[in-house]
Amino acid sequence: MATGTKFELKMGAATREAFGRTLVELGRANKDVVVCDADLSKSTMTTYFAQEFPERFFSCGIAEANMVAVGAGLASSGKIAFVSSFSAFLLNKGFEQLRVTAAYPEVNLKAVGTHSGISIGEDGPSQMSIEDLALACSLPGFAVLSPCDEVSMRAVIHTVAAHVGPVFVRAARAKSPIVYGADARFPIGGSHELIAGKDVTLIGHGLLVAEAIRAAGSLEAEGISARVIDMYSIKPLDRDAVARAARETGAIVVAEEHLADGGLGVRVAQTAAETTPCIMEFVGVNNVYAESGTPDELLDKYGLRAVNIAAAAKKALARKSAR
Amino acid sequence: MATVTETRSVQELQAVCKQIRRHIVTMIAAAKSGHPGGSLSAVELIVSLYFGGRMRHDPKNPRWKDRDRFVLGKGHAAPVLYAVLAEAGYTPVGELNTLRKLGSIYQGHPDRRFIPALEASTGSLGEGLSLACGMALAARLDGSPARAYTMLGDGEIQEGQVWEAAMFAAFHKIDNVVCIVDYNRIQLDGFVKDIMDIEPLTDKWRAFGWHVIELDGHDLNAVNAAYDEAAATKGKPSVLIAHTVKGKGVSFMENNPKFHGMAPTAEELQKALAELA
Numbered sequence: 001m002a003t004g005t006k007f008e009l010k011m012g013a014a015t016r017e018a019f020g021r022t023l024v025e026l027g028r029a030n031k032d033v034v035v036c037d038a039d040l041s042k043s044t045m046t047t048y049f050a051q052e053f054p055e056r057f058f059s060c061g062i063a064e065a066n067m068v069a070v071g072a073g074l075a076s077s078g079k080i081a082f083v084s085s086f087s088a089f090l091l092n093k094g095f096e097q098l099r100v101t102a103a104y105p106e107v108n109l110k111a112v113g114t115h116s117g118i119s120i121g122e123d124g125p126s127q128m129s130i131e132d133l134a135l136a137c138s139l140p141g142f143a144v145l146s147p148c149d150e151v152s153m154r155a156v157i158h159t160v161a162a163h164v165g166p167v168f169v170r171a172a173r174a175k176s177p178i179v180y181g182a183d184a185r186f187p188i189g190g191s192h193e194l195i196a197g198k199d200v201t202l203i204g205h206g207l208l209v210a211e212a213i214r215a216a217g218s219l220e221a222e223g224i225s226a227r228v229i230d231m232y233s234i235k236p237l238d239r240d241a242v243a244r245a246a247r248e249t250g251a252i253v254v255a256e257e258h259l260a261d262g263g264l265g266v267r268v269a270q271t272a273a274e275t276t277p278c279i280m281e282f283v284g285v286n287n288v289y290a291e292s293g294t295p296d297e298l299l300d301k302y303g304l305r306a307v308n309i310a311a312a313a314k315k316a317l318a319r320k321s322a323r
Numbered sequence: 324m325a326t327v328t329e330t331r332s333v334q335e336l337q338a339v340c341k342q343i344r345r346h347i348v349t350m351i352a353a354a355k356s357g358h359p360g361g362s363l364s365a366v367e368l369i370v371s372l373y374f375g376g377r378m379r380h381d382p383k384n385p386r387w388k389d390r391d392r393f394v395l396g397k398g399h400a401a402p403v404l405y406a407v408l409a410e411a412g413y414t415p416v417g418e419l420n421t422l423r424k425l426g427s428i429y430q431g432h433p434d435r436r437f438i439p440a441l442e443a444s445t446g447s448l449g450e451g452l453s454l455a456c457g458m459a460l461a462a463r464l465d466g467s468p469a470r471a472y473t474m475l476g477d478g479e480i481q482e483g484q485v486w487e488a489a490m491f492a493a494f495h496k497i498d499n500v501v502c503i504v505d506y507n508r509i510q511l512d513g514f515v516k517d518i519m520d521i522e523p524l525t526d527k528w529r530a531f532g533w534h535v536i537e538l539d540g541h542d543l544n545a546v547n548a549a550y551d552e553a554a555a556t557k558g559k560p561s562v563l564i565a566h567t568v569k570g571k572g573v574s575f576m577e578n579n580p581k582f583h584g585m586a587p588t589a590e591e592l593q594k595a596l597a598e599l600a
Binding site for chain 2: 055058060068070071081
């Protein structure tokens with residue numbers, strides 16, 4: 001049986017870095033790939049694409065609404081158009097355009113938001129995207145993906161470029177530990193069971209996948225067998241994986257760097273309710289805007305760590321055994 | 324590929340305009356709701372594009388890659404576009420009176436899920452120019468002669484996104500995009516100058532780096548000439564500031580804010596059709 005100790009969790013590149021590098025691979029392979037950015041290309045890392053393909057990179061200035069709709073226009077004319085900014089600005093300032101120029105007319109637009117969650121750190125809450133998944137998942141027809149490491153981000157960007165339909169991909173500012181080997185595949189609607197387990201299931205996405213792996217390690221030391229699932233596809237959701245986890249472990253903890261309201265947790269809960277209701281606990285940002293600090297300080301203070309996930313797992317197990 | 328256009332004389336275009344106006348008032352009366360004023364003001368400006376040879380398009384091949392694009396930013400004027408698309412042969416004329424009814428291809432605002440010839444789904448104001456810029460850029464990358472036209476309402480340009488797009492188009496020298504402002508001076512709540520004045524309008528567009536063409540939007544010779552001037556202008560985008568009359572062609576609708584978003588009654592329809600005979 002796989003265990004937490006199997007994962008070395010060696011620190012890798014930030015998912016935004018992998019996104020930027022992968023865009024260049026796509027650009028080399030397909031001249032129809034175009035990229036728009038709103039004065040953050042050196043942060044979203046679309047700058048790599050801009051340097052190699054200046055004629056296919058469109059600087060939009062600090063004007064996200066226009067950028068999203070320009071991207072939709074490019075996509076409507078057959079381009080594989082990526083629009084990128086900080087997730088907070090892309091989703092909040094560009095939401096109406098994502099809705100009316102991409103989702104509703106079913107346009108093949110690729111929106112990638114970086115610096116998601118609270119781990120952007122020192123810049124503080126105006127830059128922190130803690131509601132982007134709730135917004136993106138509210139758009140009919142959108143696929144919504146949140147990869148956890150550089151390997152999965154690269155694969156996901158290749159996947160969404162080949163997919164016909166509107167997509168939102170979430171990336172982080174901070175570096176993330178490497179979870180996957182180079183051969184892993186990431187179809188839309190899939191998930192990966194990283195650690196087998198029978199007592200409780202820990203489901204995460206993005207940076208909290210590594211925290212869930214660490215939590216499983218500490219639980220194992222206490223004799224608790226925790227399954228860990230990387231639910232990189234927030235929408236569509238891998239319903240079978242959720243139903244199986246509910247049925248086989250009877251308790252699920254969902255951990256994410258997002259508001260607990262409206263994130264992956266509520267989607268997993270809805271799916272469990274529709275398939276196999278079970279005990280659930282949620283680790284996320286709880287109805288609050290965070291503050292400035294280092295990423296580590298913030299993840300500690302706002303309870304998005306392995307220790308918090310392990311505590312939630314024990315609470316779920318206690319509730320399960322009290323049934 | 325050969326240019327596909329249909330060019331008609333101004334006299335013939337005037338007859339088409341009258342027919343389009345009859346369709347507009349008839350379909351809105353049948354729907355019992357809709358926006359006649361801003362549809363009637365835009366007739367010559369759109370008819371010149373589709374029937375006057377100013378736009379390259381092919382009703383037999385609505386997805387022709389090198390076609391010119393038209394995006395109706397002011398989506399509430401859908402009836403004028405529906406009437407034009409139907410008369411041009413893209414969609415059935417006989418179904419125009421199903422406007423706004425369940426199952427109709429003629430949705431309340433343009434919806435490209437129902438009509439493939441529509442380039443965009445619009446209705447939420449302020450997005451048309453951005454979309455047209457994206458389409459024009461795609462054509463430029465492809466080495467295609469395609470141009471992108473978008474019509475905005477005068478009230479619509481109160482939306483901030485329009486000015487984001489105006490900056491963008493000039494900065495990227497998108498000279499194959501043409502913006503048409505249907506300056507009929509009335510928006511839902513009343514006269515534009517009383518709700519949120521947009522003057523000095525030509526100065527605004529010039530300051531944003533655009534080639535500005537001011538014209539009478541009901542004079543077909545002037546409209547045709549304006550599109551030709553826009554097409555000949557290189558290195559910067561062009562905007563037509565088209566002075567129009569809201570409700571044009573129906574005496575009791577002209578310059579009447581009430582008919583921004585009000586359907587004519589059966590009696591009013593008969594009166595309108597008599598004027599448009």
